[in-house]
Amino acid sequence: MDRASVAAWVDAYERAWRTPGTEPLADLFSPDVSYLPSPWATPIQGLSNLTPWWDSERQGPDEPFTITRDIVAVDGDTAVVRLEVHYQQDTPSRWRDLWILRFDDEGLCTAFEEWPFTPSQPDGH
Numbered sequence: 001m002d003r004a005s006v007a008a009w010v011d012a013y014e015r016a017w018r019t020p021g022t023e024p025l026a027d028l029f030s031p032d033v034s035y036l037p038s039p040w041a042t043p044i045q046g047l048s049n050l051t052p053w054w055d056s057e058r059q060g061p062d063e064p065f066t067i068t069r070d071i072v073a074v075d076g077d078t079a080v081v082r083l084e085v086h087y088q089q090d091t092p093s094r095w096r097d098l099w100i101l102r103f104d105d106e107g108l109c110t111a112f113e114e115w116p117f118t119p120s121q122p123d124g125h
Contacts, residue, residue, distance in 0.1 A: 001103050003071050006079040009107065010069050010099075020061045022051040030108040037114050064088040077103045094119060 009028065016024035025047060029035070035044040035053075044050050065087045072080040083097040095118050102111035117123075 001074055001077060001079055001107070003074055005103075005107060006071050006074055006081065006101070007069070009101070009103075009109065010071075010081055010083075014067055017058060017063075018061050022054055025051055025054060028109055029112070030104055030110045033108075033110055033112065035112045037116075039113075039115055059089070072098075079103070 012024070012028055016022075016028060029047050029050060031047045032045075033047055033050060035050050037044070037053075037057075044053050065085055067083060067085045070082045072082050074080075079099075079101045081099045081101065083095075083099065085095045085097065087093045087095075095116050097117070098115040100111075100113040100115075101109050104110050
């Protein structure tokens with residue numbers, strides 16, 4: 001993977017979030033993906049388990065939000081991306097995330113690890 005490939009993948013992830021249904025997920029994630037939605041969560045194993053979770057986590061494809069990204073690092077098959085997401089109708093409405101992504105040779109994500117933070121969360125200190 002390189003920065004351009006990671007940027008294209010993140011853009012496709014955002015498009016998938018804004019698209020009805022879950023069909024685009026097969027173009028993003030490997031069938032055996034491990035998806036960790038937060039550091040303390042139990043990983044979601046496999047695309048077949050990720051798809052219902054995905055739909056349950058969003059208000060729908062018309063959910064209004066903006067997203068900005070900064071690719072922090074790419075090393076071989078692994079990337080780290082910092083994101084800021086502003087949901088216009090959600091509470092909390094602002095999130096800062098770190099994503100740790102691992103890809104296969106076809107550019108599908110095999111491991112997704114998210115570290116989401118919102119201003120109202122304790123910072124761990």
